[in-house]
Amino acid sequence: MSxxxxxxxxxxxxxxxxxPAVACAEPGPSPEQLERILTIGARVPDHGKLAPWRFVVIExxxxxxLDARLAEALKASDPEVSPGRLAQQAAMFSQSALVIGVVSRAAPHVKIPEWEQVLSAGAVCLNLVVAANALGFGAQWLTGWAAYAPEALAILGVGPQEKVAGFIHIGTPTQTLPDRPRPDLAEVVTRWGA
Incomplete structure (x- = not known):
């Protein structure tokens, strides 16, 4: 091969x-496909073999x-929240066939920088998206209010020392969008030379 x-x-x-998550419809991955996606998601660079991340499957x-509880929590935290924003939150996880929450467990370590652990969680998110795409599913990596608000994190079971790296929405694509503009390599690539 050339x-x-x-x-x-x-x-x-x-x-x-x-x-888009709203275009990731049923059917979602079968149990066997989900296990494959999760296995590939976990196959990332992981200095020290710490597995500084974990999965929360929402199906x-x-x-x-979960949508109902998060909408209640949003309303309690912001009584002036707009009806549109509340409706958006009330459908956030139901809009796609399946959601995988990736929770970063990065923590101080005697040898492994915390930053490398965070990057490993990001790599997990991308591996999940690519694995889903390879199996013919659409996928989108999102965060949003539920990834940061303490009351939402408590509902999701995210501990005080953990962070949500992303919610990976997966499902059968109902639309194909045109590709977005990508960075011009001339603007993002430099070559080092002494």
């Missing part, structure tokens, strides 16, 4: 784009129950 030929992996990475009826 160095210029695209392998299936290179073609997948070159074409990867986010599918089935649990999505609507």
């Amino acid at each position: 160095a210029d030929a695209d392998t299936p992996t290179i073609a997948l990475l070159a074409a990867r784009r986010s599918t 089935g009826e649990a999505r609507a129950r």
Whole structure:
């Protein structure tokens, strides 16, 4: 194979784009596909083999129950919240077939910088998106209010020393959006030379 030929992996990475969560419909991954996605998600650089992240799978009826609890918490934290914003939160996790929360457990360590642990959680998020895409699903990596608000984190079971790296929405794509502009390499690449 020539160095210029695209392998299936290179073609997948070159074409990867986010599918809006609202366009990640049922059916979602089967239990076997979900296990595969999670296994690939966990296969990331992880200095010291700490697994400084964990998964929270939100599927089935649990999505609507979580949405209801988060909407209640949002209303309690901000009684002046707009009806539109409240409705958006009340459908956040139900809008896609499946959501995987990636929780960063980065913590001080005698040898492994905390920053490297955080980066590992980010790599997990991207691996989940790519794995879902490789299996034919749409996916989008989101955060939002539920990733940062203490009351939402408590509902999600995120501990005080943990952070949400992202919510990966996955499902069967109902639309294909045009690709967005990508960075011009001339603006983001430098070459070091002494």
